[in-house]
Amino acid sequence: MSGSKPTFTVAGLFSDKEAAARRKRAEEAAAAEAHKAELKAFTEKLMTYEITAEDKERAVARIRRAFEAGEKELMLMQFPSEICEDLGRRINNRLEGWQDTLPGVIKHVHKWWETELAPGGFTFGARVIDYPGGMPGNVGIFIGWPDALR
Numbered sequence: 001m002s003g004s005k006p007t008f009t010v011a012g013l014f015s016d017k018e019a020a021a022r023r024k025r026a027e028e029a030a031a032a033e034a035h036k037a038e039l040k041a042f043t044e045k046l047m048t049y050e051i052t053a054e055d056k057e058r059a060v061a062r063i064r065r066a067f068e069a070g071e072k073e074l075m076l077m078q079f080p081s082e083i084c085e086d087l088g089r090r091i092n093n094r095l096e097g098w099q100d101t102l103p104g105v106i107k108h109v110h111k112w113w114e115t116e117l118a119p120g121g122f123t124f125g126a127r128v129i130d131y132p133g134g135m136p137g138n139v140g141i142f143i144g145w146p147d148a149l150r
Helices: 010-048 053-068 104-120
Strands: 073-080 123-128 138-144
Touching (some): 010 073, 073 104, 104 123, 104 138
Antiparallel strands (some): 123 138
């Protein structure tokens, strides 16, 4: 063994560990950039989308199916809390005026509920439905109804 260099070394292990850490950081940075781009595209669509008669018909059909299945509410849609003007703080804490923080087309959904669904006895709600990393994640928009007619 005299004169030959070892092929397995502590220095090599440290080098491999550092290379793996660099790869992981690069992958995480790429994933964060991809998420940022997806969120930007989704936000742009959410802010400019106009509700159609077909959208309303589909929503009513979903509500009807949920009612007939014995449910008390339906999550109509969800979106990232980070696109609310207050990052979902009012919704998460059930503070007055939370409706004013709804972004884009969600405001139109709320208006549709006010004018067409609320008079028929339906409720409207929003709540944070997940907490990735302990922070508010997605917000669900819910249409509800009572257990029975009063």
